[in-house]
Amino acid sequence: MSQLAFQDYYPDHMAHCYGCGRLNEYGHQIKSYWDGEESICTFQPKPHHIAIPGYVYGGLLASLIDCHGTGTAAAAGYRAENRAMDTEPPLRYLTASLHVDYLKPTPLGSVLEVRAKVKEVKGRKVIIEEWIVVNGEVTVRGEVVAVQVPEQMVKELLGMDERRKKK
Amino acid sequence: MSQLAFQDYYPDHMAHCYGCGRLNEYGHQIKSYWDGEESICTFQPKPHHIAIPGYVYGGLLASLIDCHGTGTAAAAGYRAENRAMDTEPPLRYLTASLHVDYLKPTPLGSVLEVRAKVKEVKGRKVIIEEWIVVNGEVTVRGEVVAVQVPEQMVKELLGMDERRKKK
Numbered sequence: 423m424s425q426l427a428f429q430d431y432y433p434d435h436m437a438h439c440y441g442c443g444r445l446n447e448y449g450h451q452i453k454s455y456w457d458g459e460e461s462i463c464t465f466q467p468k469p470h471h472i473a474i475p476g477y478v479y480g481g482l483l484a485s486l487i488d489c490h491g492t493g494t495a496a497a498a499g500y501r502a503e504n505r506a507m508d509t510e511p512p513l514r515y516l517t518a519s520l521h522v523d524y525l526k527p528t529p530l531g532s533v534l535e536v537r538a539k540v541k542e543v544k545g546r547k548v549i550i551e552e553w554i555v556v557n558g559e560v561t562v563r564g565e566v567v568a569v570q571v572p573e574q575m576v577k578e579l580l581g582m583d584e585r586r587k588k589k
Numbered sequence: 590m591s592q593l594a595f596q597d598y599y600p601d602h603m604a605h606c607y608g609c610g611r612l613n614e615y616g617h618q619i620k621s622y623w624d625g626e627e628s629i630c631t632f633q634p635k636p637h638h639i640a641i642p643g644y645v646y647g648g649l650l651a652s653l654i655d656c657h658g659t660g661t662a663a664a665a666g667y668r669a670e671n672r673a674m675d676t677e678p679p680l681r682y683l684t685a686s687l688h689v690d691y692l693k694p695t696p697l698g699s700v701l702e703v704r705a706k707v708k709e710v711k712g713r714k715v716i717i718e719e720w721i722v723v724n725g726e727v728t729v730r731g732e733v734v735a736v737q738v739p740e741q742m743v744k745e746l747l748g749m750d751e752r753r754k755k756k
Binding site for chain 1: 602603605606607608610613614615616637638639640641642643644646647648649651652653655656683684685686687688689690691694743746747748
């Protein structure tokens, strides 16, 4: 079994995201792995990631839910086809919507455990259910709707579309 | 008319948030103002706030929706009572839930305009409707449910509760 994280399989042009890109030196560089039918990502917030003193700010929690969710959607897509994340054809996912319920303030200082599982697959849409655990308590629940986008569309967004360039 | 932003009125113990605290030197330090019945906040993302190259990462957009939403909820609370945001008794709001729809990729480089209006007030809950405009296009829609929390509860969370300390 490989110890690479989902995000380690992203090709370079998909690896700059502030939340999950291994090539973004300023970003969170989250790492997500399978843990049975669930996926897991641990994250240590920095002291300045505060809401009110002693608690984690909501934007970081939303970002973790977002990026761990799209990572899990991608990993689930490859798993459903029983192939590794670096095999062809590529499966790329972007976030269509994000919902976060802040059940209680999330204490700052401890490692956060972000967990996810696939709730539903509807064509190219994957709904990922998530929760964040800190010191044994669930403080946040979230849901991401990720949409699989054709690699061609990703390349067009990135201006890497050779056919368009030749026009 | 005062030129102070909503966040400039937050007392020091509420001014450390990574998203909106004027005292968080690492954070976004957003500034929100009334613009008629809507509120507005402009924000220039940094080059490293990327999703895929050329586009803003979703976690930042969620954070802007979150903090501009709670700021607007607070401002609306004071406005409903026809008093300034630094008058007593204090009105403090925390985010109960956040929803973000990413309608299309948000281009990175231009200033983002985050707009909000109060959709509904249900007792201590305020629902804020928001949208983000860049280069004249709405790329994101969001909703924040903010809850007014008693100052006493804020102080307990902060360990500033004198009665508890004396026990």
